[in-house]
Structures are given as structure tokens and as C-alpha cells.
Amino acid sequence: MTASPVRTASAVPVAEEVRLAAVRRYRILDTPPDGAFDRIASLAARLFDAPMATVAIVDTDRVWFKAAHGLDGITEIDRGPGLCASAILHGEPYVVKDAGADVRALADPLVQGEPGVRFYAAAPITTADGQRLGTLNVLDTRPREPTDDQLEALQDLAALVMDELELRLSAMRTIAAERDRRAEAERLARALQRTLLPPTLPDVPGLHAAAAYHPASADEVGGDFYDLFPLDDGRWAFFLGDVCGKGAGAAALTSLTRYTLRAAAIYDPDPCAALANLDSVLKGEYQGSDPRYCTAAFGVLQPLSDGSHSITLAGGGHPSALAVRADGSVEPISTAGGQLVGMLPDPQFVQTTTRLRPGESLLLYTDGLTEARTADGMMLGEDGLTRHLTATAPRTAHELLHSVETLLQQLGDGVSDDTACLALSVPAPSTPRPQENR
Structure with missing residues (x-):
């Protein structure tokens, strides 16, 4: 194999620059061996009853073989006058009957050496568009004269090579377009999701609050929601829930649900009344269409003189909240029996009360967390979440949220649905209050 001088861009004719641009467009150079091209080369060799055949792409200073039947260990040769490099100058079959006696071919490495x-x-x-990327070649170690039928068939096989390259280029473009579409969908989904959740949680006197949203898919808008906001009488309202479905429909339902609950709390902050108001709005909005429903937990916080907070919590088909007590025990705050919001003709909502004392915290979450699968394929469930929180013993809203995020990372691919979490805690008297709203 002989070395060829490197050509500078200015030394390459315009027509050759256009041809090389076409070679680059198909992104075939230096790709791994491929059965489709290997079969075409093998078929060309059989057609001529010849020992060797190649699918060659002519690069700037080399001839690279995508397929090389009968040329063991040879993947490219230097580009120079002779065989392939001369053949691409012609738009029809190019034949050298006896390279040993043909001045055009004597310098070619495959003629000079093995x-x-x-x-x-x-x-x-x-x-x-008429650009010649390379050639389909048949080679023999003895002089030959091909028939017209053989040369016509060789042209057909070269056209098959081009068809295969076009198919692959089309596939690459489709994949690239899909990648761009997904990237744009992810960007839009993230932007839309941000409009459905409060950018930050407010600063609640005597309370720590932290929240997080973990989407199961980066390019699809989920339906989990949460909020925390003040009421006129010094109390605070909060809610967390999950609407049915994904995508734009779920986003519209999430927006309607969140703002309806906020408005309902101003009209009547009783938690069951707020869920009943939401139920009426959803049924009126989606009357005659596909049912649109959600699960939700709605609560009201009342600060007390001893530093604790009284919590009244209502549930509509939502998982139980979990309270982490000062002694490290985890207690479910059950609203079992509460029914889906927006689904049933006359749903029942269940209300309960609890108290958060200094050093205690409360976790609300959507079912993407408890329905996640553990390594043994079993659902995590409320029991699994309780065991995890008992083992990690979080004391503040920030620690509680961090404990859940660690669990989600451990579950990995076992998490198949979006998860929203809202954590509230009353700081212990000796604990300085960090900025934890997220």
C-alpha cells in the first residue's frame, strides 16, 4: 500500500468537493461490516465466477471497502489512478481486461502487490443527483473479458447498493427527526409541568415545608399536583393529588383541579366541602365526554399556642398520609373510604384530624411511590414505605423528602408512574430553621 499526499481543500476541484459531500451525507465510511453489502459483493463474485468482489467508497485520499469478498484483511487502499479511483470518473461500467498490460491500472496497490x-x-x-460515491467491483487474478449481460447485472447490483444506502439514510433521518421531536416534547413538557405546580412553597410560620415532583417520563406531562397557601383567618390550606391520564388532557385537568381547590378553600375551607366542590366542577366541565377524575387529599393547618399544628385532612380515593412521630414511629393518617373525585354520582369523602407536635412531620404522596416495584417484583405498598421511613427516621420536612427521593433512586426502573410528595414538619425547639422550600 502506497502513501498518497494529503489534499488541501483549495486543491480539490469543486465537483470533487460536491462528490465528497455526498459521501459524508450517507455516513457509511468506517462503519462495521454489514450482511446486506457482504451478500451483494458475494453475489457479484458468483455472477462473474470470480474470486473477489468489493463494495468500495472513494474517500479523499483512500478507497474504503464496505464489503470485501475474497480480500481477507484488506479494508482500504490508497486512492490513486488505477482501479476504483479511475472507475468513479465514469458513469458507466469500467473494465480493465488485463491490468498487467493496462497503463491505467499498473500503479494500483491491488495490481502491484497481493x-x-x-x-x-x-x-x-x-x-x-448523479454523485458517484464509489463502485461495486469484481476482481480476478487472471485476465478476463466480461459479457454484456454480466456488466448489465453488475449495474443492477450497484443500484441495489445505492438503494440500501438510501434506506439507511432515510432511517437515520427518521431517527434524528424523532430524537429532535422527543427533545422538543421534553422541553415543552417541562415548561408545561412547571405551570401546573407552584414554583416555590410559601414560608409558613412555625412550620417547615418541602415538595418534589418526579416524572416517570421526561417527554410526557403527568397529572400529579400539590399546593400550599394561606387562608384569611391565619390557617393554611394544602392539597396533593393525581388526575387520570397523561399528556395535554391531564394537564388541562390538573390546571382546573388546582385552581378549583384554591377557589373552593376561599369559599369554604372545610376539607370535605372543598373536595365536594371540586367533584361538582369536574362533573360539570366534562359532562358528556370521557370521565375525568382524580384522587386528592385536602388539609387545613391550624397553628396552636404550644407550637404544634392541628391538621384536618380529607381524602377522596387517595393514599393515607404518613406521620413520623417524635419517637420515630410512623403512623398512617387514614382517610380510607374516601372515593374518587369526579367519577361517582354521589361520592363519599372521609375526614380525619391529627396533630403535629414539635419534632414531628407529615408526608403526603401520590400512588406512583407505593405502586413502584421493588427488586423482587413486588409492589412497595404503604407497608414498604413505612418500613423505609422507620429505618431512615427523618425529623424534618427536608429530611423526609430526602428519604423519599433516596427510595425512588433505589427503586430505579421499578418506578413506572409520576410521583409527587409534600412534606410538612414542626421544628423541634432546639432546631434552627433552614430554608427548605423547594
Whole structure:
């Protein structure tokens, strides 16, 4: 193999620059061996009853073989006058009957050295816009004279090579377009999701609050929601829930649900009344269409003189909240029996009360967390979440949220649905209050 001088861009004719641009467009150079091209080369060799055949792409200073039947260990040769490099200058089959006696071919590495080629026939691999990427070649170590039928068949096989390259280019473009579409969908989904959740949680006197949302899919808007906001009488309202479905429909339902609950709390802050108000709005909004419903937990915080907070919590088909007590025990704050919001003709909502004392915290979450699968394929469930919180013993809203995020990371691919979490805690008297709203 002989070395060829490197060509500078200014030394390359314009027509050759255009041809090389076409070669780059198909992104075929230096790709791994491929059965489709190997079969075409093998078929060309059988057609001529010849020992060697190649699918060659002519690069700037080399001829690279995508397929090389009968040329063991040879993947490229230097580009120079001779066989392939000369053949691409012609738009029709190019034949060298006896390379040993043909001045055009004497300098070619395959003629000078091993395997000592004497016969060469090539058909150009030509794009729809007339650019010749390379050639389909048949080679022999003895002089030959091909028939017209063989050369015509070789052209057909070269056209098959071009068809295969076009198919692959189309596939690459489709994949790239899909990648761009997904990236844009992810960007829009993230932007839309941010509008459905409060950007930050407010600063509640005597309370720590932290929240997080973990989407199961980066390019699809989920329906989990939460909020925390003040009431006129010094109390605070909060809610967390999960609407049915994904995508734009779920986003519209989430927006309606969140703002309806906020408005309902101003009209009547009783938690069951707020859920009943939401139920009426959802049924009126989606009357006659596909049912739109959600699960939700709605609560009201009342600060007390001893530093604790009284919590009244109502549930509509939502998982129980979990209270982490000062002694490290985890207690479910059950609203079992509460029914889906927006689904049933006359749903029942269940209300309960609890108290958060200094050093205690409360976790509300959507079922993406408890329905996640553990390593043994079992659902995590409320019991699994309780065991995890008991083992990690979080004391503040920030620690509680961090404990859940660690659990989600451990579950990995077992998490198949979006998860929203809202954590509230009353700081212990000796604990300085950090900025934890997220």
C-alpha cells in the first residue's frame, strides 16, 4: 500500500468537493461490516465466477471497502489512478481486461502487490443527483473479458447498493427527526409541568415545608399536583393529588383541579366541602365526554399556642398520609373510604384530624411511590414505605423528602408512574430553621 499526499481543500476541484459531500451525507465510511453489502459483493463474485468482489467508497485520499469478498484483511487502499479511483470518473461500467498490460491500472496497490489483480470490472454507485460515491467491483487474478449481460447485472447490483444506502439514510433521518421531536416534547413538557405546580412553597410560620415532583417520563406531562397557601383567618390550606391520564388532557385537568381547590378553600375551607366542590366542577366541565377524575387529599393547618399544628385532612380515593412521630414511629393518617373525585354520582369523602407536635412531620404522596416495584417484583405498598421511613427516621420536612427521593433512586426502573410528595414538619425547639422550600 502506497502513501498518497494529503489534499488541501483549495486543491480539490469543486465537483470533487460536491462528490465528497455526498459521501459524508450517507455516513457509511468506517462503519462495521454489514450482511446486506457482504451478500451483494458475494453475489457479484458468483455472477462473474470470480474470486473477489468489493463494495468500495472513494474517500479523499483512500478507497474504503464496505464489503470485501475474497480480500481477507484488506479494508482500504490508497486512492490513486488505477482501479476504483479511475472507475468513479465514469458513469458507466469500467473494465480493465488485463491490468498487467493496462497503463491505467499498473500503479494500483491491488495490481502491484497481493493479490495480483489482472481483471477488474466496476459499476458506479450513483446517487439520485448523479454523485458517484464509489463502485461495486469484481476482481480476478487472471485476465478476463466480461459479457454484456454480466456488466448489465453488475449495474443492477450497484443500484441495489445505492438503494440500501438510501434506506439507511432515510432511517437515520427518521431517527434524528424523532430524537429532535422527543427533545422538543421534553422541553415543552417541562415548561408545561412547571405551570401546573407552584414554583416555590410559601414560608409558613412555625412550620417547615418541602415538595418534589418526579416524572416517570421526561417527554410526557403527568397529572400529579400539590399546593400550599394561606387562608384569611391565619390557617393554611394544602392539597396533593393525581388526575387520570397523561399528556395535554391531564394537564388541562390538573390546571382546573388546582385552581378549583384554591377557589373552593376561599369559599369554604372545610376539607370535605372543598373536595365536594371540586367533584361538582369536574362533573360539570366534562359532562358528556370521557370521565375525568382524580384522587386528592385536602388539609387545613391550624397553628396552636404550644407550637404544634392541628391538621384536618380529607381524602377522596387517595393514599393515607404518613406521620413520623417524635419517637420515630410512623403512623398512617387514614382517610380510607374516601372515593374518587369526579367519577361517582354521589361520592363519599372521609375526614380525619391529627396533630403535629414539635419534632414531628407529615408526608403526603401520590400512588406512583407505593405502586413502584421493588427488586423482587413486588409492589412497595404503604407497608414498604413505612418500613423505609422507620429505618431512615427523618425529623424534618427536608429530611423526609430526602428519604423519599433516596427510595425512588433505589427503586430505579421499578418506578413506572409520576410521583409527587409534600412534606410538612414542626421544628423541634432546639432546631434552627433552614430554608427548605423547594
